[in-house]
């Protein structure tokens with residue numbers, strides 16, 4: 001049977017999709033429980049949610065488009081800027097390693113992906129990205145911190161690329177994990193009519209199951225995306241959840257502190273085990289373990305689910321583990337150390 005979505009790893013600790021391992025704010029659950037019948041029976045109203053989002057990100061409400069997860073925002077950006085104007089020889093630039101929806105959206109709109117390999121230790125290949133820009137470039141996908149490496153793109157490099165891309169190409173800066181480290185590009189946005197910033201409530205706010213993302217940009221960049229986005233793309237309960245999440249201002253700092261400590265514990269464990277890893281600005285860490293399969297299977301047998309990155313030629317021998325609540329991280333480390341002790345016995 002072919003079922004949509006990602007395969008379900010089964011019961012256990014989900015450290016494979018960069019989700020919030022602490023769940024969501026209790027206020028979100030309360031708000032969902034208090035939903036009124038009309039919240040369910042009528043088409044959603046977006047005004048309040050857009051205003052609240054604009055306030056939260058300190059941007060003009062006209063610059064905000066709520067999407068069904070940032071995934072939808074990525075696809076709609078490609079549709080609005082490449083498919084709708086029917087640009088035939090369009091190229092997108094995708095620095096590697098990359099989040100799958102970038103090449104998938106590129107393919108969906110009939111464009112060609114120009115892939116740019118990373119610099120040493122996954123440093124961002126700024127010069128190579130600049131060199132890859134041509135008159136055919138329609139979209140440049142930049143992800144900071146990068147999924148899966150956790151590496152940031154320095155703001156001056158984002159600025160250089162955005163300046164270089166002014167000739168008809170859109171720069172999509174995907175900040176899905178920026179709440180866990182790094183600096184947002186949002187304060188720079190007023191200087192760049194060709195830049196879109198993508199954010200999500202899935203990770204830091206623990207709303208992955210609700211599907212709420214945001215695409216932010218000046219009208220020149222955002223309106224083509226808005227014009228192809230379906231009018232009722234986010235359901236009313238998800239909007240209620242997002243509102244409640246924004247009101248709980250203590251939730252994010254508390255969770256981010258857990259993530260920071262979890263990352264440190266993962267680094268220490270990887271050092272003890274002699275694994276190469278890359279310090280991360282996000283809520284996950286990529287680590288090179290060598291042959292991934294036996295380790296992933298042994299962890300899964302202990303109900304710890306991690307992400308295999310070894311099939312991507314840019315991340316050979318690597319797995320990616322979510323860094324969430326400290327207790328969860330401790331359990332994952334204990335399982336990993338046990339698995340490795342057995343393997344070397």
Ligand SMILES: Cc1ncc(COP(=O)(O)O)c(C=O)c1O
Nearest residue numbers: 069070071099147176200202213
């Ligand atoms: C880099 C990156 N961008 C965007 C997303 C999409 O997030 P969502 O569609 O849940 O908002 C993810 C989710 O894993 C991601 O890793």
